[in-house]
Amino acid sequence: MRPALHVIAWHGPGRLATMPHPRGGDLLAAEMTGLAAAGVDVIVSALTPGEDRRLGLTGAAGAAAAVGIQHLACPIPDRGVPLDVVALGVRLAAHVRAGRFVVAQCFAGIGRSTLLAGVTLVMLGVRPERALAMVSAARGLPVPGNEAQRLWLHDFAAAHGGFPGGNPVGRGISATPHRPPGSLALPACTHRSSSSTASTPST
Template structure:
C-alpha cells in the first residue's frame, strides 16, 4: 500500500512532498516499500522518539534503508518549531541545505510528522526557502498540495518567515 503523499508543485528539478506518519509495527516494511515504489529517495521524520515508540515506528530507519530510502530524523515537538526558533541553530540550516541539494539533484524528498500539516510543512518550507522560494509562496505551495491551510500554528508560520529572513536565498 502506498502512503498518501502530498506532492508540492514547484518550478524546479526534483520532487518534494509532505505526508502524515506511516503505519508502524508489522506494516512498516510495506509502508517503506510503498514509498520506494512511489520513487521516494529521502524520507525525513519530524516525529519525536516518544511518538515513534507510540506509533510503532522505532525501526523506521532500518525499514527505510531496507527499501533503499535514505532516512533522516529531525525531531520537533508536536505543534512546535525547531530549536525554539533559534535562527542561529546550524542543525536546521544544515538540514535545509541538505534537502534542497537532494531536490536540486532530481531526488524525491518527503517530510513527515504526525498529521502531515505542521512540522512536515516547516521542513518542506525550509527546503523551499533554501531553493529560493519565499516563505509565503512556500506555505501556499504546501497548502495547495495538502488541500488545507498549513501550518498548524501561527508560531510555526512566524518561524518559517524568520528562517527565510535569516537564511533565504
C-alpha cells in the first residue's frame, strides 16, 4: 500500500514530508507497513483524540511501533495553531539532521501538518516564508489552511528561530516563550484555536 507522502525538497542529511491521515481500522497495519517500506522513521500526528476515534486511528502508535516507526502526538484543533512546540521542533529537527525520515500528519495534510513541518524547518535554519513555500511546492497547493496559521509560523520563527519580523500585521498570535535548554523529553503538546472556524474542511 503506497502512502500519500508529500516530500519536501530539503537538501540535508534527512527527509521531511507531510501527509493526510492514514486509513484506520482494519487498514491501519497495512498503512503503517507502507510507510515503513517508504523509509519513514518518525510520524508526528496533529490529530485530536476525537479525530483519532472517528478515523479508527486510536491504535496508530502501536501499529507504528510494530513496524519500527516512532509515533509522536501533538494534538491541534482543526484550523488551529499549537501553543508550545519548541521541544517538539528541536526533537524533529534533530531527527532530520541525524538522517531520519520525519513525516507530519493531520487530517488533509494542509494546515496543521504544514505547521509541524514548518516548525521543523525553522529549527533547521529555514526562514518561515521559505519554509511555507517549500511545503506548498511539495503539497502541490498553497498551504497552510488559513492566514492565522501562516502568521503563527512567522511569530514562532521570530521567537525561536532567530529571524527578525514576527507577526507582520499585529494580530496578536504569539509564540510561547522559549523554555530553558534541557532534556529533549517531549511535553504534552498544547494548542489554541484560531479565530477562523468551522465550515471549512479539516486541514
